[in-house]
Amino acid sequence: MSRIHASLRASAMAAALLTGVVSSPAVLAAPQPAAASKQAAKQLDRLAQAFYDARAKFDPLLYATANGDSRYNDQIGMAIAPAVRASQFALYHKMQKQLQGIDRTGLSASGQLNYDLLGFEIAAMLDLEPFPEHLLPLNQFDNVPSTLANYASGTGSQPLTNPKQYRDYLSRLNQLPGWIDQAIANMKQGMRQGVVLPKALTAKMLPQFQQLRSAKPEASIFYTPVNIMPAQFSSKDKQELTAGYRQAAAKIGTAIDRLGQFIENEYLPASRDTAGFGAMPNGQAWYLARIKHNTNLPLTAGEIHELGLKEVARIEQQMAELGPKLGYTGPAKGLAQWVSAQDKFKPFKTEAEVLDAYRQIYARVEAKLPQYFSLMPKARLDIQLEPELTRETASDHYTPPAADGSHPGVFWAVVNDPKKYNDVGMVSLLMHEGVPGHHLHAALLKELPLPDFRKFDTEHFNAAAYTEGWGLYSETLGKEFGLYDDPRFYYGHLNAELLRAVRLVVDTGMHAQGWSREKAIAYMADTLGTGEQRATNQIERYMAWPGQALSYKIGALKILELREKAQKALGPKFSFQKFHEVVLRDGTLPLPILEAQVERWIAREK
Known part of the structure; x- marks a missing residue:
């Protein structure tokens, strides 16, 4: 796979710029008197908890309940009220000043990471203050x-x-x-x-x-x-x-x-x-802020658009080579329509059969996990159908387990008509939304000894490039697991990856280049070979959530780039288990800080 271009190679210094912290997270603290270090650590812990509680109370549906924190389940939150919103931003400004008043050099290495991440979270929230999202x-x-x-x-x-x-x-x-x-x-x-x-x-x-x-x-x-x-x-x-x-x-x-x-x-x-x-x-500035919010990187819409076009071309070439293995001998542009029309890829008659097939895939993936992961959550994954109310407009998605164990992590499969449900994409979907994707990351978060502001951090917040990037990266592991030896499942993976590349093109096309809804739908339908209705649902999602669709490909390419860098630097000393542990053990990380963590691990292993 081609690697993401130079502008995505965010350094540890980029992390410092993003968080508002002058010191690079790659630089560890010099020894400090014990009393001063303890005082700084206590100040940081109190501020971090205050930030988490304030954000959870501000919007409890998004920042608490959706992540399994049930403490505010009796509150709906009035985050959209102008006075409440203004008060919240004033509080964030105050907390930012309080954080800057804490001596970072007096903290341990883990304390410095907490400091940098808290600074990033606060700054990311404040980046959106100028824009009337309410x-x-x-x-x-x-x-x-x-x-x-x-x-x-x-x-x-x-x-x-x-x-x-x-x-x-x-x-x-x-x-x-x-x-x-x-x-x-x-x-x-x-x-x-x-x-x-x-x-x-x-x-x-x-x-x-x-x-x-x-x-x-x-x-x-x-x-x-x-x-x-x-x-x-x-x-x-x-x-x-x-x-x-x-x-x-x-x-x-x-x-x-x-x-x-x-x-x-x-x-x-x-x-x-x-x-x-x-x-x-002020829409162009608003969209640029959304790009930064969802990718953590100082990218322009133009850079992302060009990257998307290059990725589309690369994946289309791979799909053209795969077609004959599926039994298709027609022109490359017709592969997707051919796959959609084949009854052999639609083996289901009932919703129960679809769920059973997903559970069988789950068992196969689970059997492979120990070879590639040493750090795994105790919580299991449940697989359920998307409720009828939102089934028509929803995409397959995941909700994390409750911190208190009151409900499991759930992969919600959107099945509108089981007789028309195509099985080619089921492996990549399960690996993205379930294991080792969102479930392994989000469920593990609940079990790691992290501050609440990190424990309950998911794609809803300011590190979507990590969470969705990890999900898309997890899909690629189907190749290592041997699941893509079946060409239909490999086709499903490539088709899903092509969708993520197309997103880079259409999202920037609409929000920065003035593309119409119809132009974006036509480009997606033609490139993916999908029906107009599916393309319409996807395009309208990107219209509603500007920039969110960028996070998948940007994040996955960065994680793949870091893995390739580690494999090249460490040679036979490279371990999938150790690499994945470095990526997962600190919870959700902005891409620049993740890169700094991987680079430190490589240096230690050398």
């Missing part, structure tokens, strides 16, 4: 009403097994109408400032909110917990909770009606015809 509180992939609706079954990130958990979720439901009213107010302000969603995304939200409506409270999805209430609950709990959920469902129904009417009658006509952030006020 004026875009909803989109078709990410909105609080749908998130809470998906929790109603009790099988997601917010379990429903005891009365306290039921009351926590009920508390959130009671706060939802207020959140919806704030979202409407924000969107009206966005209309005045020209900060609005594209029309296509606004239109996609309407059916979702219509699904959340019900003729009576008892038919509401938010009333579902009453229908699944455990029999062992006391009569008092059952009575109180039933009444509470009925009342909450009724209020939410009214609020959802308000939201739906506003979106259809006011917001949709005011939504923009353009696809990218660059079309909005």
Whole structure:
């Protein structure tokens, strides 16, 4: 595989620039008096915990519940409220000054890493302060009403097994109408400032909110917990909770009606015809900030666009060589359509058969892990179907286990029609979303002795290039595991990798080069040979989450580059187990800091 170009070769000094820390993380502290070192360590620990708690309370759905921290499961958070948002940024500025007041040289090596990572996290949050992201509180992939609706079954990130958990979720439901009213107010302000969603995304939200409506409270999805209430609950709990959920469902129904009417009658006509952030006020700077936020690297949109085109060409050549091994002899451009049309790649009749096939792949991967990994989590992976509410617009994804063990890590497979479900991509999907991808990383995080701000850090935050890069890198290990000896599974991997390369092209194309939604869809459909509907869902995801799609390829190429560097430097002393331990043992790391860690390991091994 070709390596990422020179601008991606971030050094330890780049890490210092990103975090706002003058010292390079590669430089260890000089010996300091014990009392001063202990004082600095205590100050850092207190500040790190304060930062984590403040961020978790600010947006508990995103920064706590989604990562298995259940302490704030009774709070919805009002992060979109302008006053709350301003107060949060003021707090981050204060914390940044407090961090700069701590003597970094008085810390141990692990303390210095905590210092650098905390500095990075705070600076990354502040990088987005100039941009009015709160004026875009909803989109078709990410909105609080749908998130809470998906929790109603009790099988997601917010379990429903005891009365306290039921009351926590009920508390959130009671706060939802207020959140919806704030979202409407924000969107009206966005209309005045020209900060609005594209029309296509606004239109996609309407059916979702219509699904959340019900003729009576008892038919509401938010009333579902009453229908699944455990029999062992006391009569008092059952009575109180039933009444509470009925009342909450009724209020939410009214609020959802308000939201739906506003979106259809006011917001949709005011939504923009353009696809990218660059079309909005200060949009180019906003997108550049999003690039930095999602890649950790000082890349321009133009550099990423060119890298994407080169990667597309490289992968297409590999797929052309693979075609005959699948039994295909036609032109290279027709391979994807041919694979999609072959019944031999669609062996399923029921959803249960799809899940069983994923579990068989899981067993094969798990048997190979010890040869390549010495550091693995205790938590196992569960495989479930994506809930029907979000199945139409969702992508296959992963949610981490709870820190308290109350629910496992879950790979959510999106199966709309099992009879049309193609099995070629199942290995790469399982290895990315499950093991050794997101599950191995995120579940291990819960078990490592790390500060909370690092333990609960995932792709939602400021190191998506690590988390998604690790997921895509994990897909490549199918070759070492022998799983890609089957050409259909290797095709699935190359097809998935091609998608990630295409993302570099279309994301930068829309948000920086003025590509229309239609041009991006056409490029993706033609390059991937996929149906227009699938291409549309993908393109509209990138329209909603600018820059996020860049993290996969940028991160994977960096990890592969570091592995190749270690293999070349260490020769026979190189070990997959040791390399993976270095990448995983410190949790989620920005790419420049990860590079510094790998370089120190190489120096020690030499």
